[in-house]
Amino acid sequence: xxxxxxxxxxxxxxxxSIIAVDDVSFSVSAGSTTALLGGNGAGKTTTISMILxxxxxxxxxxxxxxxxxxxxxxxxxxxxxxxxxxxxxxxxLTAAQNLKIYARLYGLPNIRQRLREVAAAFxxxxxxxxxxxxxxxxxxxxxxxxxxxxxxxxxxxxxxPTASLDPDTADWVRGYLxxxxxxxxxxxxxxxxxxxxxxxxxxxVIMMRAGRIVDRGSxxxxxxxxxxxxMEEVFLDIARGREQDGDWSSxxx
Amino acid sequence: MNTExxxxxxxxxxxxxxxxxPFSPGRIGAMVLRYVxxxxxxxxxxxxxxxxxxMQMILWGFxxxxxxxxxxxxxxxxxxxxxxxxxxxxxxxxQLGVSMSFLEEMWSRNLGHLFVSPLxxxxxxxxxxxxxxxxxxxxxxxASLLAMMFFGFSLYSLGIPLIGFFFNLIxxxxxxxxxxxxxxxxxxxxxxxxxxxxxxxxxxxxxxxYPITVLPNWLQTVAFFLPASHVFEGMRAILVDGAFRPxxxxxxxxxxxxxxxxxxxxxxxxxxxxxxxxxxxxVGE
Numbered sequence: 228x229x230x231x232x233x234x235x236x237x238x239x240x241x242x243x244s245i246i247a248v249d250d251v252s253f254s255v256s257a258g259s260t261t262a263l264l265g266g267n268g269a270g271k272t273t274t275i276s277m278i279l280x281x282x283x284x285x286x287x288x289x290x291x292x293x294x295x296x297x298x299x300x301x302x303x304x305x306x307x308x309x310x311x312x313x314x315x316x317x318x319x320l321t322a323a324q325n326l327k328i329y330a331r332l333y334g335l336p337n338i339r340q341r342l343r344e345v346a347a348a349f350x351x352x353x354x355x356x357x358x359x360x361x362x363x364x365x366x367x368x369x370x371x372x373x374x375x376x377x378x379x380x381x382x383x384x385x386x387x388p389t390a391s392l393d394p395d396t397a398d399w400v401r402g403y404l405x406x407x408x409x410x411x412x413x414x415x416x417x418x419x420x421x422x423x424x425x426x427x428x429x430x431x432v433i434m435m436r437a438g439r440i441v442d443r444g445s446x447x448x449x450x451x452x453x454x455x456x457x458m459e460e461v462f463l464d465i466a467r468g469r470e471q472d473g474d475w476s477s478x479x480x
Numbered sequence: 481m482n483t484e485x486x487x488x489x490x491x492x493x494x495x496x497x498x499x500x501x502p503f504s505p506g507r508i509g510a511m512v513l514r515y516v517x518x519x520x521x522x523x524x525x526x527x528x529x530x531x532x533x534x535m536q537m538i539l540w541g542f543x544x545x546x547x548x549x550x551x552x553x554x555x556x557x558x559x560x561x562x563x564x565x566x567x568x569x570x571x572x573x574x575q576l577g578v579s580m581s582f583l584e585e586m587w588s589r590n591l592g593h594l595f596v597s598p599l600x601x602x603x604x605x606x607x608x609x610x611x612x613x614x615x616x617x618x619x620x621x622x623a624s625l626l627a628m629m630f631f632g633f634s635l636y637s638l639g640i641p642l643i644g645f646f647f648n649l650i651x652x653x654x655x656x657x658x659x660x661x662x663x664x665x666x667x668x669x670x671x672x673x674x675x676x677x678x679x680x681x682x683x684x685x686x687x688x689x690y691p692i693t694v695l696p697n698w699l700q701t702v703a704f705f706l707p708a709s710h711v712f713e714g715m716r717a718i719l720v721d722g723a724f725r726p727x728x729x730x731x732x733x734x735x736x737x738x739x740x741x742x743x744x745x746x747x748x749x750x751x752x753x754x755x756x757x758x759x760x761x762x763v764g765e
Contacts, residue, residue, distance in 0.1 A: 328513060
């Protein structure tokens with residue numbers, strides 16, 4: 228029997244009196260693309276940080292690719308990767324230097340070949356030898372995604388993967404990630420404020436508000452349940468506290 | 481995007497080998513390479529590494545030349561101040577080399593990427609030590625060669641013990657650098673002045689330019705617990721008395737075992753605290 232790619236149980240994070248994540252449980256099926264949605268301060272980034280092991284929970288457990296992240300984080304880190312607009316690559320290094328360093332950190336066997344592959348895949352050829360500081364936002368995002376895929380991860384966590392990208396580049400990134408997942412069977416968990424992106428990419432959506440999961444389902448299910456025409460309207464309903472009754476909790480089992 | 485690029489997902493990538501030993505020279509090498517790229521990519525950085533030690537050496541060289549006619553102590557042991565300033569720089573640059581490497585990651589907001597890779601925190605510490613060693617040598621070697629040219633004084637006249645002095649001082653510098661880096665990680669870039677200031681807290685106590693006996697009794701007790709005090713006393717024993725004091729070298733080495741252990745433990749404790757308080761993804765300019 229296949230493990231879920233991610234299994235979160237009774238996860239909580241308190242910062243003093245502030246409850247950032249409040250007793251959250253969910254699982255993410257292997258090979259799926261799941262969105263973690265919610266307004267600012269809903270607890271998405273905190274949850275992703277705990278899944279990555281960058282943040283230690285106050286309570287609860289996180290299992291990733293069958294390993295307990297709190298106890299055996301280093302067993303699973305080589306099989307996952309991450310990208311976020313809140314984390315940068317060293318700006319004074321070139322794109323190629325950055326990718327080479329991360330290829331080494333992940334212990335890849337044939338680094339030159341892998342760099343050629345990601346350069347071709349992300350069309351980095353023109354600026355591989357330029358400092359990251361001199362790149363446009365779109366070019367930086369492509370380098371960051373190339374870094375996130377350098378180790379061909381089985382689990383990819385993406386925090387707002389298309390933030391600050393123009394529509395053409397954002398569309399290309401979405402298409403690329405979808406193709407990557409189809410080709411590799413990888414699992415993708417993404418946090419996004421772009422509801423069109425969620426409708427296009429995701430099989431499953433977990434809605435958070437004030438540190439709790441308030442709804443869950445596929446985009447068509449949620450749109451149908453809320454009697455809306457798109458995910459943006461569903462998002463607004465949930466963000467404003469107008470959840471519909473639904474048996475979403477069964478989806479966490 | 482071209483069509484070919486759009487279609488290339490994994491390319492012809494071979495199966496990814498996910499070797500993940502608990503201690504990897506490859507990962508340490510990757511981090512050293514990261515800092516070498518940074519230093520190599522900016523000639524002002526390389527010049528700056530050699531600039532300050534050289535300026536200090538020239539300043540103290542002229543002070544020595546002035547004092548030599550006014551002080552029997554200096555006249556008896558020409559080079560005592562120059563040796564002090566050059567060896568002090570090993571301690572200072574050793575600490576700065578560690579702290580600056582860590583600050584580079586914070587300034588570039590790269591810690592989140594590094595610590596979701598298989599890199600262990602202690603591997604990062606080892607890479608910072610290697611980079612600190614490189615940076616310190618880049619600063620020390622030109623300054624020591626210029627001391628020969630300008631003042632006819634060779635630091636290398638200290639002989640084989642110089643190797644012991646060098647490593648004892650740089651290890652102590654690393655230890656303080658780890659503590660300062662951990663504090664900066666936990667407290668944020670508001671505490672970045674610690675990277676420069678931390679080492680100066682011990683400068684008056686460790687007898688760089690004067691014997692420890694000059695200090696009040698209670699400060700002499702504090703000085704006894706600093707590896708650098710034993711190094712500078714040992715240096716003076718060679719230059720003034722012409723005698724190597726193995727007891728001082730051993731004291732410094734034993735104290736450094738404790739210092740390095742405590743420095744690493746403090747950094748790792750602050751790192752864990754940063755994971756509890758959620759600052760790793762938040763740090764940056």
